[in-house]
Amino acid sequence: MKKLFLIGTASLALLAACGDDTETTHEEADEETETTESTDKQDEQENNKEDEKSEDEESKDTELSEDEAEEKAREYINENEDYNADDYVISMREEDDAFIAIVHAGIKADEKKGNPILYQYKVDRISGKVEETNIGSEKQDAHVSEIVSMSQEEKDEHYREIAQNPDKLDERVLDKLLLPGLHENTKEYEGRINPDDTIGKVSLKTADDPSNNEEINTPDVDEEGYFTIYFSENKLKNSSVLTIIVSGDDYNEQIFEIPINEIDNKMDYIRVH
Known part of the structure; x- marks a missing residue:
């Protein structure tokens, strides 16, 4: 009877030890899962930031420069108006979402300056779309x-x-x-x-x-x-x-x-x- 009792006690101790190991393994697995999820979330946030940064950079890359906007305006004038852009002086004004192309009468260096505005066009920074605007329509800040x-x-x-x-x-x-x-x-x-x-x-x-x-x-x-x-x-x-x-x-x-x-x-x- 004593031997059986001892064996039974040893078996119980072994089972208890195995139970402890199982609980530890589950806890470690849970911690590992949490760590993985946290890492994945951080990676996702960083990827989102990179995507946003790339979109911003791409947007800047696709914006027209002042020279490109002027060329768009000249092309529009030559294709749609009854005068040639090369016969006039065009100055550019920069705004938040567009460039304003201002057309003046052509002058030579030795002629009088201060010539009046004849036509005015708005050139979208992104699309490059050109449309004529009324002279004075951009002067809300007068x-x-x-x-x-x-x-x-x-x-x-x-x-x-x-x-x-x-x-x-x-x-x-x-x-x-x-x-x-x-x-x-x-x-x-x-x-x-x-x-x-x-x-x-x-x-x-x-x-x-x-x-x-x-x-x-x-x-x-x-x-x-x-x-x-x-x-x-x-x-x-x-x-x-x-x-x-x-x-x-x-x-x-x-x-x-x-x-x-x-x-x-x-x-x-x-x-x-």
């Missing part, structure tokens, strides 16, 4: 000059400050006159003169040589006296003063010299109404 809200006394003081010869300033020119300030980054400058007056000459003084006046195109004046000067082809950062000569039927030429101020990102398009 700034209405504070000169509009000034009192007549404040305006008169301003004009005396910018008049070349304030002692000979004829007050009749001041009636409807609106000549706001402008900045190095100004692309379009709107002003106003009396409806019956005319603009005789417009020029730029260069910063390096103030005695050098570079004449630019004289703007058209509408029936209410409003006019717009375009500076797309001018580098105002190299200029110091915009000179505007105004004359009326009953008085001599009145010369105004408007200083060109430092860059202000809100002053690309200056309006007075």
Whole structure:
């Protein structure tokens, strides 16, 4: 009986040991599974990041450069319009999702600059699709000059400050006159003169040589006296003063010299109404 009891006890001990080993094996297997799942999840996240990075890089790679956008615009013009793009000057402006191709009349180096915008096209950065846009449709950020809200006394003081010869300033020119300030980054400058007056000459003084006046195109004046000067082809950062000569039927030429101020990102398009 004692032998049987001993054998039975030994067998129980062995079974218990085997049970412990089985539990340990299951725990190790569970830990290994968790580790594998965690590693797989990390790998999946890293792969997703790599895919996103690749998509971003691919998107950048497929975006048109400025030169390519200009070429797209020229191709569109030659295929769809009744004029040849090579006969005109095209300048490009960059926006978030597109380039704006701005078409100006062709000029030579010795001719007047500041030529007005004739046509305007929008070129999608990704697709390269080109469509004509209305001139002015991209000018939601136009700034209405504070000169509009000034009192007549404040305006008169301003004009005396910018008049070349304030002692000979004829007050009749001041009636409807609106000549706001402008900045190095100004692309379009709107002003106003009396409806019956005319603009005789417009020029730029260069910063390096103030005695050098570079004449630019004289703007058209509408029936209410409003006019717009375009500076797309001018580098105002190299200029110091915009000179505007105004004359009326009953008085001599009145010369105004408007200083060109430092860059202000809100002053690309200056309006007075």
